[in-house]
Amino acid sequence: MRAIPLLTLLLSGWFVVPAHADQAQDWLTRLGQAEQQQSFQGTFVYERNGSFSTHNIWHRVQDGQVRERLVQLDGSAQEVVRVDGKTQCVSGNLMAGLGDTSSSAARALDPQKLKNWYDLAVIGKSRVAGRPAVIVSLTPRDQHRYGFELHLDQQTGLPLKSLLLDDKGRLLERFQFTRLDPVAVPTDSDLQPGADCKAVKLVSDKASAVKDARVWHSDWLPPGFELTSSTVRKDPETKAQVSSLMYDDGLARFSVFLEPLSGSGAADTRTQLGPTVAVSRRLSTPQGEMVVTVVGEIPIGTAERIALSMRTDATATQQ
Incomplete structure (x- = not known):
């Protein structure tokens, strides 16, 4: 088991003994439910290979439909709009890793399945974007996959921060909110794509x-x-x-x-x-x-x- 990163210790301010894996499974279940049930808007940063980008996100759950819009704020305005996880339109070349599947994209997690390939544990607490969070680690049981460290919002279960780590604990990818508002429901105007967002043609699978x-x-x-x-x-x-x-x-x-x-x-x-x-x-x-x-x-x-x-x-x- 890798050590808790220094940043986590500084944020949490205290050591926490790893909790039973059942608690981690409960938090992952809550995470999956939150992304299907909780509307929110905010700003997050995405880091990969030493490069950073900043994004606004609007995520609305209404009448059983999950609609999401992301706009990259750095450089040219790059954008993607998704409905129920399916891309509707894109502009520019949104940074790889965010175009089709972001950490906030609707996705069902099955903790019972994941525990066969990852050791699940609640390893501490932190504070991200001014909000208290619980830290859940997923440590791979073999060398064929990477590890995850998820900082989940205590109030909503949403992912405030996600770290992807190699087998030596080195950071490969970071997703982290700097602002999250789970109260203000995005409006139709917020979710309206810009003029440069080009519709994605769906090709039938034959x-x-x-x-x-x-x-x-x-x-x-x-x-x-x-x-x-x-x-x-x-x-x-x-x-x-x-x-x-x-x-x-x-x-x-x-x-x-x-x-x-x-x-x-x-x-x-x-x-x-x-x-x-x-x-x-x-x-x-x-x-x-x-x-x-x-x-x-x-x-x-x-x-x-x-x-x-x-x-x-x-x-x-x-x-």
Whole structure:
């Protein structure tokens, strides 16, 4: 178990003996409920790889619908609007990690599942954005995922701060409110997208109807990760079929993209920006050379092993 960070000790002002895991499960359950039931507005900072950005957020729960708008305040005005977690419009290139899934995005957490892959504990108290918080840690039980430290608002259960940490306790990503108002419900005007927010065209998933699509699987996955979605689309430039698969352990996610190798070929690559890794590997199949790319917030060694484990279940026929 890693030590409580110095910042947490300074904020809380006292040491707290880790509480029973049941308390952590209760807080995570409350977190999931809060994001589905609690309206709020505020300002938060997002840090990754030494870069900071500041954002305003409006989050309204009304008639069973969760509507959310984020606007980046640094540099050009970048924006995203989501309804029930689905992106409706975007402007600019909102910082990776916030465009589709932010720490405030509606997402169901299953503590009973998470405790199989993480040690859950309440490890102390803190104060964030002028509000008392409870600190919940999720420490991974293996080397294939990162750890989280969540500072949850005592009044509402909302996440006031979230830290993503590697196996040595080093900070990879920070999400932290500087202002949170859970009383003022965002108005229609607050949630109205700006003129530059371009609508996202939803493409219907026809993967199940594509009879000649390759069906891919991984010979190895980190324990707890399951396939949650898969799609097949055509690349608008090459017209080649690109398969994509998303995996999830209930908290961490990664995606796998598979496409035919075109042109003179592509070199194997591995890059990391903060917690996000991208690993590309060439794969030989009976149908020719493929490029496998794994993208997600998982350790780079894990991403490489996943990329090398991808296999096709069926031989595609040519049209």
